[in-house]
Amino acid sequence: MRIEVIKAAQDYRYLLDRGYHQKSALDLITSRYGLTKEERMLLFRCIHSAADAAEIAGKAVRPYEIREKKIIIDGYNVLLTILSAIEGRTLYLCDDGFVRDLRSSKIKDFGSPLMVKAITLLKEELEELRPCKVSLILDKNVSWSSEHAKIISKAMEAEVILASRADTRVILSDGIIASSDYLVLKKVSKAYDLGGHIVLSKFPQRVDKTISEVLKGGNHS
Numbered sequence: 001m002r003i004e005v006i007k008a009a010q011d012y013r014y015l016l017d018r019g020y021h022q023k024s025a026l027d028l029i030t031s032r033y034g035l036t037k038e039e040r041m042l043l044f045r046c047i048h049s050a051a052d053a054a055e056i057a058g059k060a061v062r063p064y065e066i067r068e069k070k071i072i073i074d075g076y077n078v079l080l081t082i083l084s085a086i087e088g089r090t091l092y093l094c095d096d097g098f099v100r101d102l103r104s105s106k107i108k109d110f111g112s113p114l115m116v117k118a119i120t121l122l123k124e125e126l127e128e129l130r131p132c133k134v135s136l137i138l139d140k141n142v143s144w145s146s147e148h149a150k151i152i153s154k155a156m157e158a159e160v161i162l163a164s165r166a167d168t169r170v171i172l173s174d175g176i177i178a179s180s181d182y183l184v185l186k187k188v189s190k191a192y193d194l195g196g197h198i199v200l201s202k203f204p205q206r207v208d209k210t211i212s213e214v215l216k217g218g219n220h221s
Contacts, residue, residue, distance in 0.1 A: 001208060001210045001211075004033045004034070004035075005033070005035065005039050005042070006210065006214055007033065008029050008030075008032070008033040008035055008039070008043060009043060009047055009211055009214055009215065010214065010215070011029055011032070011033075012025055012026065012029045012043050012047050013047055013048075013049070013050065013095070013215055015028070015029070016047070016048065016049040016052075017049050017050050017051075022044075026040065026043060026044060029043065030043075038102055041102045041104070042092060042102060042211070045092075045094065045100050045102065045182070046092050046094035046095060046100060046211050047094070047095055047211065047215065048094075048095060048096060048182070050095075050215075052096070052186075053094075053095040053096040053215075054096075055186075056096035056097070056098065056182070056185045056186070056191075057096045057097045059185065059188065059189060059190055059191045060097055060098075060191055060192065060193065061176055061190050061191065061192050063128075063129055063192075063197070065176070066129045066130075066131050066176055066192060067129065067130045067131070068130065068131070068132045069131055069132060069175065069176055070131060070132060070133045070134075070135070070174065070175030070176065071126075071129070071131040071133070071134055071135070071175055071176050071177075071178055071192065071194075072135045072136075072137065072170055072173040072174075072175045072176070072177050072178065073122075073134065073135065073136040073137065073158075073178040073179075073194060074137060074166070074167075074170050074177070074178060074179030074180075074181055074184060075136045075137055075138040075139075075148075075152070075160075075166075076138060076139060076142065076166075077179050077180060077181050077184075077195065078122065078178055078179065078180075078194050078195040079115070079118050079119065079122065079195070080101070080103055080107065080195075081099065081100070081101055081180060081195030081196065081198075081199060082118040082121055082122060082195050082198050082199060083107065083114060083115055083118045084101035084103055084199075084206075085101075085198075085199040085202070085203040085206045085207075086114050086117055086118055086203070087114060088206070089101055089102075089103070089206070090102075090206060090207075090208055091196075091199055091206055091207050091208070092207065092208050092209075092210075092211055092212075093196075093200075093207055093208070093209040093211070093212040094211060094212065095211060095212060095215045096182075096185075097193070097212070098180040098182075098185070098193045098196055099180060099193060099195065099196030099199055099200065099207060100180050100196075110144070110147065110148045110151045110152075111151060116155070119151070119152060119155045119156065120155070121198050121202060122156065122194070122198065123155060123156035123157075125194065125197070125198050125201075126156070126158075131176075133159070133175075134156075134157065134158040134159065135158065135159045135160075135161060135173065135175070136152060136158045136159070136160050136161070137160075137161045137163055137166050137169050137170050137173070138152075138160065138161070138162050138163070138166060139162075139163065139166035140162040140163055140164045140166070141164060145162055146162065149162055167181065167183065167184055170184055170188075171184055171187045171188055176190045176191065176192050177190065177191045177192070178191070178192050178193075178194035178195075179191065179194075180193055180195060180196060
């Protein structure tokens with residue numbers, strides 16, 4: 001990660017901590033440091049005010065807390081996080097402790113060998129966690145979502161739900177929420193970074209921890 005991005009991250013956090021509107025702060029920092037589209041997305045997805053980051057981090061449960069509990073999986077979010085690592089993309093440990101990629105689009109081919117591997121890794125992780133019930137929610141509006149649901153149902157033991165408003169369905173579900181979507185995490189009480197834990201365990205070399213380490217000290221002076 002180039003030094004300009006690290007400085008941009010520090011300044012962006014500084015502005016957010018002082019109440020600047022997210023887009024205004026992001027526009028200012030992008031212009032100031034000449035950030036690329038990907039670098040801008042990195043700041044947008046991985047950096048929050050110190051208070052917001054602490055709030056989200058405080059909702060994270062440990063793996064042993066999932067045993068015999070119900071887990072609700074934000075399906076595309078989790079699977080595409082795992083897939084990004086399998087594809088060799090760089091993911092980032094963000095300031096709230098959750099791992100995120102910078103993928104901007106969903107994948108259609110759930111029958112591809114790489115996606116099959118992602119589903120297999122998810123299945124194996126859930127077998128280790130031993131929840132009492134698994135509900136995996138997919139966005140019904142995504143192309144081929146019904147086919148994706150069939151593939152997942154065939155590959156693993158889970159209740160697969162197609163929802164027209166998937167985020168809302170996830171948020172309103174009763175159980176531990178598995179997602180790294182910031183807007184989802186803001187509205188739930190307990191969360192588990194299922195995709196992130198799999199990636200950190202199986203593909204640790206794919207996770208850049210620079211942002212998390214740089215911002216760990218708090219406010220930029």
